[in-house]
Amino acid sequence: xxxxxxxxxxxxxxxxxxxxxxxxxxxxxxxxxxxxxxxxxxxxxxxxxxxxxxxxxxxxxxxxxxxxxxxxxxxxxxxxxxxxxxxxxxxxxxxxxxxxxxxxxxxxxxxxxxxxxxxxxxxxxxxxxxxxxxxxxxxxxxxxxxxxxxxxxxxxxxxxxxxxxxxxxxxxxxxxxxxxxxxxxxxxxxxxxxxxxxxxx
Amino acid sequence: xxxxxxxxxxxxxxxxxxxxxxxxxxxxxxxxxxxxxxxxxxxxxxxxxxxxxxxxxxxxxxxxxxxxxxxxxxxxxxxxxxxxxxxxxxxxxxxxxxxxxxxxxxxxxxxxxxxxxxxxxxxxxxxxxxxxxxxxxxxxxxxxxxxxxxxxxxxxxxxxxxxxxxxxxxxxxxxxxxxxxxxxxxxxxxxxxxxxxxxxx
Numbered sequence: 001x002x003x004x005x006x007x008x009x010x011x012x013x014x015x016x017x018x019x020x021x022x023x024x025x026x027x028x029x030x031x032x033x034x035x036x037x038x039x040x041x042x043x044x045x046x047x048x049x050x051x052x053x054x055x056x057x058x059x060x061x062x063x064x065x066x067x068x069x070x071x072x073x074x075x076x077x078x079x080x081x082x083x084x085x086x087x088x089x090x091x092x093x094x095x096x097x098x099x100x101x102x103x104x105x106x107x108x109x110x111x112x113x114x115x116x117x118x119x120x121x122x123x124x125x126x127x128x129x130x131x132x133x134x135x136x137x138x139x140x141x142x143x144x145x146x147x148x149x150x151x152x153x154x155x156x157x158x159x160x161x162x163x164x165x166x167x168x169x170x171x172x173x174x175x176x177x178x179x180x181x182x183x184x185x186x187x188x189x190x191x192x193x194x195x196x197x198x199x200x201x
Numbered sequence: 202x203x204x205x206x207x208x209x210x211x212x213x214x215x216x217x218x219x220x221x222x223x224x225x226x227x228x229x230x231x232x233x234x235x236x237x238x239x240x241x242x243x244x245x246x247x248x249x250x251x252x253x254x255x256x257x258x259x260x261x262x263x264x265x266x267x268x269x270x271x272x273x274x275x276x277x278x279x280x281x282x283x284x285x286x287x288x289x290x291x292x293x294x295x296x297x298x299x300x301x302x303x304x305x306x307x308x309x310x311x312x313x314x315x316x317x318x319x320x321x322x323x324x325x326x327x328x329x330x331x332x333x334x335x336x337x338x339x340x341x342x343x344x345x346x347x348x349x350x351x352x353x354x355x356x357x358x359x360x361x362x363x364x365x366x367x368x369x370x371x372x373x374x375x376x377x378x379x380x381x382x383x384x385x386x387x388x389x390x391x392x393x394x395x396x397x398x399x400x401x402x
Binding site for chain 2: 082088114
C-alpha cells in the first residue's frame with residue numbers, strides 16, 4: 001500500500017478522489033487528507049493562475065509530508081467579465097468563503113448582461129507533486145451559462161446559477177454522482193490518473 | 202453660433218468640454234447639456250464596450266435633439282482582473298453609482314495582489330454623432346497603479362486609489378486642472394477636436 005496526500009480538509013473531496021481511483025481500477029493507493037497529517041500551515045492562494053495555486057499547495061504538502069501530494073484550485077470564468085472571478089472566485093465579494101455574498105455580487109454585476117452573453121466555465125487545475133519534486137499539472141473545464149435566479153440545494157459556490165451545456169438544470173440540481181461525471185474537478189482528477197497509476201505498488 | 206449637445210447632466214463635464222474647446226481656440230460652438238433640452242430618456246449603458254455605450258448615447262441624443270451630440274463612457278481596467286471592472290465600473294458592487302461600495306469591493310478583491318501586479322488604466326470612449334448620422338469615436342487612456350488605501354478628496358469613483366504613472370499622488374489629490382491635462386476623459390475629448398472644429402461656423 002502506498003500513501004497519497006490530498007491537500008485538503010474537505011471530506012467530500014477525499015471521497016471524490018477515492019471514487020475516481022476506484023472506478024479507474026487504481027488500487028493500493030491510500031488517500032489521506034491534511035487532517036491526517038501533523039499540522040501543516042495552509043498555503044496562501046495568491047498566484048494569478050489556478051495552475052500556480054494548485055502546484056504551490058501540492059509542493060508545500062509534498063515537502064512537509066514526504067509523500068506524493070495532489071492539490072487543486074478551482075473557480076468560475078465568466079465570459080462577460082473577461083474570465084473573472086477566476087482565481088478570485090472564493091473571495092469575489094472581498095471576504096473569503098462567503099458563497100452567498102459572492103453569488104449575489106456576481107448576479108448583480110451581470111444584471112444588464114443579456115442571455116446570449118452569459119456564458120461561463122468552471123475551471124479546475126489539479127497538480128500532483130512527488131517528494132522528489134516531479135510535477136504534473138492538468139486543467140479540467142466545464143462549460144455552461146449563468147441563469148438569473150439560483151436553483152438547487154446540492155453543490156456549493158456558484159453551482160446554483162450554473163447550467164452546464166446540454167443540461168436544463170443547474171449544477172446544484174445534479175446528484176453528486178452526475179456532477180462528478182462531468183465537472184471540472186472530475187475531469188481534472190481523471191487527467192491525473194496515468195500519473196497516479198504509477199504511484200500504486 | 203452652432204450648438205453641440207453633451208449627453209450629460211453633469212455640470213463639471215460641461216465645464217470641462219467648454220474649457221477644452223476654448224483652450225484649442227474652437228469658438229462659436231455653444232455646448233449645452235441634457236438639462237437644457239426637452240426631456241430625453243436616459244440611454245441604457247448595456248454594451249460590452251465603452252465605445253458601444255458612448256456611440257449609443259450620442260446617437261440617441263442626436264436623434265432626439267436634431268443637434269450634433271457628444272457622449273462618453275468611462276471606467277477603470279484593472280490588470281489583475283483581466284481588465285474588469287471595465288464597462289461595469291459604475292455598478293461593480295451590483296448597485297449603480299455607489300462609489301464607496303465599488304471602491305471598497307475592488308480593494309477587497311485586490312487584497313492579496315502584490316504591488317507589482319496592481320497596474321490599471323482609466324479608459325474613456327468619447328463619441329461625436331451628427332444628426333445626419335456621421336459617427337466618430339475615440340479612446341483616451343490613463344495608466345497608473347492602485348494603492349491599498351484611498352487618499353484625496355477631489356475627483357470621484359476610483360480616483361482616490363489611482364496613482365497615475367510618473368505621479369506620487371492619487372488622482373483625487375490632483376487639482377481639477379492637473380487632472381484634465383492628463384486624464385482619460387481629457388485625452389479622449391481632445392482627440393475629438395478636429396471633428397468638433399468642423400462644426401464651428
